[in-house]
Amino acid sequence: MKINETFVSLQGEGHFTGTPAFFLRLSGCNLQCPFCDTQHQTFIEMSEDEIVQEASREKPRHIVITGGEPALQLTQSLVDKLHEAGFFIQVETNGTLPLPQGIDWVTCSPKSLTPALSKGEGVQTVDELKVLFMGDGTDPEEMVSPILGEGTGVRLFLQPLDTGDEMRNRIILRDTIAYILQHPKWSLSLQTHKMLGIK
Numbered sequence: 001m002k003i004n005e006t007f008v009s010l011q012g013e014g015h016f017t018g019t020p021a022f023f024l025r026l027s028g029c030n031l032q033c034p035f036c037d038t039q040h041q042t043f044i045e046m047s048e049d050e051i052v053q054e055a056s057r058e059k060p061r062h063i064v065i066t067g068g069e070p071a072l073q074l075t076q077s078l079v080d081k082l083h084e085a086g087f088f089i090q091v092e093t094n095g096t097l098p099l100p101q102g103i104d105w106v107t108c109s110p111k112s113l114t115p116a117l118s119k120g121e122g123v124q125t126v127d128e129l130k131v132l133f134m135g136d137g138t139d140p141e142e143m144v145s146p147i148l149g150e151g152t153g154v155r156l157f158l159q160p161l162d163t164g165d166e167m168r169n170r171i172i173l174r175d176t177i178a179y180i181l182q183h184p185k186w187s188l189s190l191q192t193h194k195m196l197g198i199k
């Protein structure tokens, strides 16, 4: 598998904020978001067994498989091996591609109303939707409705986009909070790892 990086840190965003975890960042993505700030193109090759061994050397038994887009590479056999090793598996996906069975927690961050999401061809089960609030007039509820359907129990997080411009970020944060107060099924997600200066 093409691995961009592995590290141990605290989950910075969404439902598991603050949870210690082993992060496995898989290389490559099927989208090219203009605001993408993830350096995920470089990689080293690791076998599934090497991944499980490396993760098992660390203390946390919560693994976050992220990218890029992990669904491009993630296999059922790696999911099964990680479960056998005692891991709780969280996957962060853009939702456009199907995932293996049995993942413990799927965090979906849809980046746009892509055809796959509209037709229901992407991820089938979602535990948490984490939507970037971009301040460009896009309504988050419209964006997630193809995935959410009639589903209940999915946690909804709205996360202000980091534009790299402090003034713009403040306006987006203000507008994100205003949106949540008007649409209270959403909760705020902040990139706490950036605030803390950790990975």
Ligand code: SF4
Residues within 6 Å of the ligand: 029, 030, 031, 032, 033, 035, 036, 037, 038, 040, 067, 068, 069, 094, 111
């Ligand atoms: S889906 Fe995520 S990793 Fe892929 S290009 Fe968009 S922001 Fe970057």
